[in-house]
Structures are given as C-alpha cells and as structure tokens.
Amino acid sequence: MTSQTRPSKRLETRRENERAILSAAEKVFAEAGFGGATMQLIADLAGLPKANLHYYFATKEDLYRRVVQDIFEIWLHAADSFDNAADPASGIGAYIDAKMEISRRHPNGSKVWASEVMHGAPVIQDYLEGTLRDWTEGRIAVIQGWIDAGKMAPISPRHLLYMLWATTQHYADFGHQVETLNNGKPLSDADWQMAKQQVKDIILRGIGVV
Amino acid sequence: MTSQTRPSKRLETRRENERAILSAAEKVFAEAGFGGATMQLIADLAGLPKANLHYYFATKEDLYRRVVQDIFEIWLHAADSFDNAADPASGIGAYIDAKMEISRRHPNGSKVWASEVMHGAPVIQDYLEGTLRDWTEGRIAVIQGWIDAGKMAPISPRHLLYMLWATTQHYADFGHQVETLNNGKPLSDADWQMAKQQVKDIILRGIGVV
C-alpha cells in the first residue's frame, strides 16, 4: 500500500537542506550584501556545517545566483495580475496589489535584487537584457493601447512602470526606514492596507482613471 | 599684499586629499557595498597609498560614516525647494525637480544611502530617528495644511512622501536597470527632462493639483 512515489528519504532531506540554505542565504545576502555575507554566517543560520554548503552549492556565487534567480521568478509572476485586464484601473490596480504583497512577503528577496542591480547587475545582466526587457516592452505596448483607446491619460508608459516598481519596492527595500518613521514598529495589517490603498489612489488618479 | 588668510599649503593638501578619498570612497562603496569595498581599491582610485588613507580616516567604518553623512546633508538640502511654497503644485513640483537633479548628479551617493538603509542602517540609525523623523513630520504637517485648505486631494502625506522618495531615487539606485532598458545607453538630457516631467505629471495629477 501507499506505493505512490515515495519521497525517498534522500531527495527529501536534499530538498529540505537546499531550502534551508536558500532561505538563510536570502536573509544574509539581503542584510550584508554579497561582499559582506560569509558562507559561515549562512551555514550557521541554516544549521549546517559550512563544508556542507559547498556540497550543495559549489561556490558562493552559485548560491547567490540561485537566490537572485528565485526572486526574479516571483517578481515576474506578479505580471499575471497585469494581464487579462480590459481596463487600466483593474490591471494596474491588481499589479500594485500584487507587487505590494511581494514587498510584504519577500522583503529580503527584493533587497537582494535591489543590491544586485545597484552594483551593476554583474550576475543577472542577461536577465535584464532579455526577459526583463521583453516583459517591459510588452507592458508598454499594453499601456499604450489603453492610452490610444482613450482609457487613461497620455503619460509615458515606461516612466509609469518605473514609478510602479519604485514605489511598491520601496516598502521592502527601505522597509527599515519606513519602520523607523512608523515609530519603530513594523507596519500592521491596517498599515499595509492603507499603504496599498494610498499608492493605488495616487497613481490611478495620476493616470486619469478615477 | 594678499595678506588675506592664506590657505597654508598644509590645510590645502589636506582638503584635497580628503576630497579625493571621499570621492573615491563614494564610488567604491556604491559599486561594491560596504563589505565588498576594500581600502586598497579606494586608495588606488584616490591615487594614494593605503596607509595614507588610515592617516586621514582611522578605520573603514569612519570613512564610510563620513560618506553617508555627506550624502544625507545633500539629501536634506533638497527640502529647501519644498519650503517657501504657497501651493502644493509649486512646492512638490520643485521638490521633485530637486530630487531628480540629485539622482542625476549624485547617483553614487544615493546608492550608498540606499545600501545603508537596506542593511538596517547600522551607521545612521540615529539620523533616521532624529533629523529624518523631524523633517518628515514637518513636511507631513505642511502637506496636511494644504489638504485642509482644500488645495489638493485628501491623500496620506506620509505615503506621498514615500512615493516621492522612491520614484526620484529610483533613477539613481536603479540607474543601471533604467539604462539597460534604454537600450544600454545613458539617459540623455532630453530623457532626463522627460523623466522629470512624467514624474511631475503623474504625481501632481495624482494629488489633484492639475
């Protein structure tokens, strides 16, 4: 019985360890940057000896690359909210909601991404020139279509996208600053709700859809 | 003649060296992060032997602290554009212009600041809790005054400020990404003009002042 594909203890612990390492690495890379992070610190946080990290990930760069790639995937999936929307209010509104949720749930990932780009994207330059550029051009076309159809104000779609990215990611990348200005307390559920609403209010009115 | 306060060769070279070191440090810290930056790299870029750096700045952290403080000063001065404005359109418009200009002229400084905050502001936490918090509360009051006077839409001043910071600094912190999406070419004068105008267009309409 239960002859279903057993997880095979080997693969199971492998997955567990990889996840523990990636989770620890994301945090350490986010808090210390690539240069400031040490394999020892990641190992301690993951609860494994340092040598074991090098069994799963040959080099520090390999580990870092995986962390950045994973984030990029999550980040791109927020685009799904963008598509299948007939009008800008719902499409862009949903995109803001999705990006804000990512900032809340994956602040470390957002920081690693920001750090990578700030340092000249030495690891993911190909992603910027490939996937991201294609994605961007596609959304610009969608937004331009809305403008041409008279559904929103004639702003530059490109700069609107930058504003959306900047504003939503600010709550992750500059989360510490936001928290400090919130009297040192993390944002509550209501605070996040408020932030989301305010971003949508200003931007949607800014592009003339309310 | 010329008995005016002579610069005194000593102080002159001191100032020159300090400026060379700080300029080099800003660039290296921005490109590599605190952890990734090395005193040797900064020394080479400044054209001085490494030991000489330690004569002017005792430790790497001291040097870093000075870089961050200098940036904070520049950053705060952009607030001057905010004050002495009777209506939100000119006040916030001027603030956006000023912050965009800083992003263009001091991208490295902006990156160092961003990096510092992203890593939990280990060095400038007191600035966040003191000067920045006071500054923020003050501007929130100004904006709230405009709202109460019916001069703009009733949005949350706090989140408007976050949006302003995020959007304007995006062109510095994510300059590499912006450049890549601009076909790998740096933004031209016209591009910057366009960016400025678009940010002002969307935000000013977003807060209901156009």
Added chain:
DNA sequence: ACACAACCTGACCAAGCGGTCAAGAAAATT
C-alpha cells in the same frame, strides 16, 4: 638655521575569508 610638529609610506601582521579534502556515516541497491 633650527627644532618641532604634521604628514607620508613600504613593509609587515593577525584574523578571517572562500574553498578543499580525506575519511567516515548513512542510505540505496544488489
């Protein structure tokens, strides 16, 4: 001219880094 203080720097050091490896433990296969 002299003496004193400020400045400069090549050589050096302890500490910590990423990464290696050999030998053993544990699981899977036969």
Added chain:
DNA sequence: AATTTTCTTGACCGCTTGGTCAGGTTGTGT
C-alpha cells in the same frame, strides 16, 4: 549481507583583508 553511491564534516590551506608602525620627509613657527 555486501557493496556501491550519496551525503556529512572537522581540519586544513592559500590568499586577501583592515589595520599598524617605525622611520623618513616636508612644512611651519621661532
């Protein structure tokens, strides 16, 4: 039960790092 494969780990290594320091050089006040 034996064997092979995968996984685990303490000890170790070469290298780079931030920082030091003694001794020389340069500028300044007297």
